[in-house]
Amino acid sequence: MTLGVAPESEGVTSPRRNGEPLLALDDLYVEFRGRRQTVAALNGLSYSVAAGETLAVVGESGSGKSVSAQAVMGILDCPPARIRRGEIRYRGTDILRLPERQRRKLRATKIAMVFQDALSALNPVYTVGEQIAEMFRVHRGDSHGEARRKAIEMMERVRIPDARRRVGDYPHQFSGGMRQRIMIAVALALDPEVLIADEPTTALDVTVQAQIMKLLRELKDESNLALILITHDLGVVAEVADRIAVVYAGQVVEEAPVGPLFASPAHPYTKGLIASIPRLGHRGERLPTLRGAPPTLAAPPTGCPFSPRCPYAQPVCVDNVPPLRDVLPSRRSACHFAEQVLADA
């Protein structure tokens, strides 16, 4: 297929819930080359997302979840970063092999991204209206007036009250939650099909967090977006995601629909994560924790990266890397003893 600007379907596109992935990361290897050491940030990471679906990519700091988003958006700093292997397929085309011009066109018009901290992700010297309008002017060639009108429309779409008056305000004049809405408006301006939200609510307090998540879900339903939600907050995930990909040491260790994953994890790491969520009734006890620390990716352990911390670990785990395999219909786990972990739950 060609990746020029395809004729835009205005408004709501027809639902395409046929399971065909819209965006797929396949066996991605990314490394950062320092002067003294090379850090392997992604080690064969794969996940995919279909239209109308929300995939949550969950992992702790340094697990590589943000790097995967940056690889998709083409904003990895190369060097020191280098994509060693793998494909990122959008509608079947490997975008890593596209010339830079086409890739740039693809960003924003097809795949867009929302950043964690909206205050630093919005340019302080332009009004929010100008920044939303810039999308229409640059990518669509709209006139100033036309772009401004559409900018106000977008601000209304992300439920910013009194948009007509606030279109001329600067980012610092908005509250954290409103700024995040502006960020979302910029990202969704050109009706992309895939939206990547990298910790969109981490910088916000809990009430506002809930509002932003609700907004994202509503917008996703309105335009049948494929939403990739990168987060370390399992609470957020449980509410909005359809599927979860758990990332550890630069690879997906478990992938499953939300319900089953919380009910019966198929990987010891997921199991440990879920066990460490505080619950009602746990009063007065110490929370269970995962022993040890995540591996340094400059010198990853041989075999399964989780083996040093794993209660199920056997000699085979140090010798062989467990592949990500189907353990149940629509459930995949990268553990030699997935069946046993499942049974224990």
Next chain:
Amino acid sequence: MTEPVAADQAMAAGQPALLAELAEGSLRRDAWLVLRRKPEFFLSATLILVMLFVGAFPGAVAGLFGHGDPRVCDLARSGGGPSSGHPFGYDLQGCDLYANVIYGARPSISIGLLTTVTSFVVSAVLGIVAGYHGGIVDALVSRVMDVFFGFPFILGGIIILTAFPDRKVWTIALVLALFSWPTGTRLMRSSALALRDADYVLAARALGASSPRIMFRHVFPNAVAPLLVLSTLAVGGIIAAEASLTFLGVGLRLPAISWGLQLSVAQGYLRQYPHMLFFPALFLSLTVLGFILLGDALRDAFDPKLR
């Protein structure tokens, strides 16, 4: 969706003061508010406007006392002191000194502005490209800058200008610009370097902006304030440098009219005709003072730390 929105707005109400101070978005507006309250801003702005007017329309000002032509000379009056119709007296050739000083403003100010604008543009472009792209481009620009930093400004000017026997305003401006661009470039480069990894630059890239667009629409406006201040301060220095070069005999040449030339001639007759030195020097100092005061005021206005 109304209640959460209201909560959001309430949150905003709690922190605007802090945010306004932190954010750069209001920088230009804040700067203007600060400037408005500064007497030295109005003093310097008035000085500069007057000098600019004199430089642009010397004919209109020179005739104020009835002897507006700087080339009407009477050798019998050589070195004569101030008298009726000739408030500044006469120069060595017996020409009206007031008219000469007025006509001398144009070359000085043109050289000052031309040099500054040239080196501003060069600094902005090279600094941003070097800072934003880094790598080999940055290495190249930085090394060339180092070479030029090694030359003493005046010495470099003397060496190159001696090679041009026919010196015009623009020759001198270009030579001065040749030695003044590295300072601004270094400043711009460091600003761009700091902004390269700013989230909004990353966001612009993620949203499909091209490199030139990011550099000049997103990095430039956020990085330009220090360069603007530096350039305003530099105008005064450049005007003084032009006078120095002319005084040393490598600037403009007679029969051109300029403050530097007038000073150069007057220097030999300081004890007999002090007024010949005093008046051009006064105008030169006032102009330089105007630009330096304006630069100072701008620096204070753009630097939130000094508030």
